[in-house]
Amino acid sequence: MKIFEILIYAIVALAMVLLLFTLITQYLPKNDNRLLIKTGLTDALIKGNIGKTINLGALSYEKGFILSKNDFDQTKMLIALECTSPQECCPKGTGVDNKNCNKNIIWDEINASIRNGGKINTFVRCTTAKSLPICKIYLSAMPAQAQIEKLELVTEDVQNGTTAIRASVKNSGQQTLTNATATITLEKKNGTEWVETDYYEEPKSILLMMPGEKQSIIFLPNPATMGEYRAKILFEGQNAGFDINTINFSKNNTACNTLDKTQTIFDPTTQKYQELYPCSGCISPIDCAIEWGKKNPAVQYFPYDNQTAYCLKSTEEGNC
Numbered sequence: 001m002k003i004f005e006i007l008i009y010a011i012v013a014l015a016m017v018l019l020l021f022t023l024i025t026q027y028l029p030k031n032d033n034r035l036l037i038k039t040g041l042t043d044a045l046i047k048g049n050i051g052k053t054i055n056l057g058a059l060s061y062e063k064g065f066i067l068s069k070n071d072f073d074q075t076k077m078l079i080a081l082e083c084t085s086p087q088e089c090c091p092k093g094t095g096v097d098n099k100n101c102n103k104n105i106i107w108d109e110i111n112a113s114i115r116n117g118g119k120i121n122t123f124v125r126c127t128t129a130k131s132l133p134i135c136k137i138y139l140s141a142m143p144a145q146a147q148i149e150k151l152e153l154v155t156e157d158v159q160n161g162t163t164a165i166r167a168s169v170k171n172s173g174q175q176t177l178t179n180a181t182a183t184i185t186l187e188k189k190n191g192t193e194w195v196e197t198d199y200y201e202e203p204k205s206i207l208l209m210m211p212g213e214k215q216s217i218i219f220l221p222n223p224a225t226m227g228e229y230r231a232k233i234l235f236e237g238q239n240a241g242f243d244i245n246t247i248n249f250s251k252n253n254t255a256c257n258t259l260d261k262t263q264t265i266f267d268p269t270t271q272k273y274q275e276l277y278p279c280s281g282c283i284s285p286i287d288c289a290i291e292w293g294k295k296n297p298a299v300q301y302f303p304y305d306n307q308t309a310y311c312l313k314s315t316e317e318g319n320c
């Protein structure tokens with residue numbers, strides 16, 4: 001076979017391989033960013049991720065790509081778009097034909113058009129609402145993010161049974177965090193369960209936090225009764241998600257002391273005698289009864305008033 005014929009065959013074979021490759025790549029599934037964002041939204045709805053920003057990385061967008069909130073199922077969530085960087089984003093609501101903005105991303109809450117294409121940092125975050133979760137897709141820069149870095153017990157007033165809790169909070173996003181609030185709720189241990197109390201402490205406010213900025217907030221929980229407590233701190237900001245953390249503490253009133261018993265009285269309602277046991281320095285009636293119960297575990301004591309407990313007996317001279 002002549003060399004020229006071999007060369008012709010080689011060229012034809014190469015052309016056929018290139019044609020086949022082109023056909024295959026046309027029909028292979030493309031890496032659609034919508035699928036990646038859909039997966040991110042699903043992850044953002046997991047209980048531990050609610051309120052937190054999920055980074056999907058720098059996704060590659062084709063020139064002219066249009067991302068719409070209508071690309072996603074909104075029966076389980078409400079969706080909005082937001083472009084967060086002034087370097088890449090036109091002002092919200094700028095039309096596609098607007099000649100005054102030549103930046104890469106033209107957007108509003110419904111659609112985002114990628115004018116020139118390229119890699120764009122993409123984030124998602126979902127927060128709870130009364131009906132449906134509210135989810136946002138962020139393009140370009142990470143949005144402001146409220147974060148609790150640490151909770152710690154910093155001081156304890158043993159005499160009064162109070163504790164100070166320091167919450168170290170941070171804006172871990174790349175945008176300014178505004179109108180942040182931190183609130184505390186208390187749960188009290190009842191056997192093996194935690195029961196929410198009606199304790200209220202004025203929320204703490206932070207007007208402004210720059211990206212990466214940290215601050216400390218002090219709470220002084222002082223529940224009415226002694227016991228084991230769990231403090232739940234919620235830190236949130238405007239368009240900044242939220243974070244929740246908990247810390248346990250005890251309220252023990254060492255100033256509540258038992259005194260010698262004083263008298264026995266008759267209760268006509270129960271037709272039994274009440275043997276009164278006084279205390280000093282107790283905050284609530286139950287505290288005195290608890291202290292006497294510690295001293296005499298075999299006897300059941302009941303609260304009478306803030307500084308008195310009692311036990312029941314059948315006769316005036318008998319024992320409880």
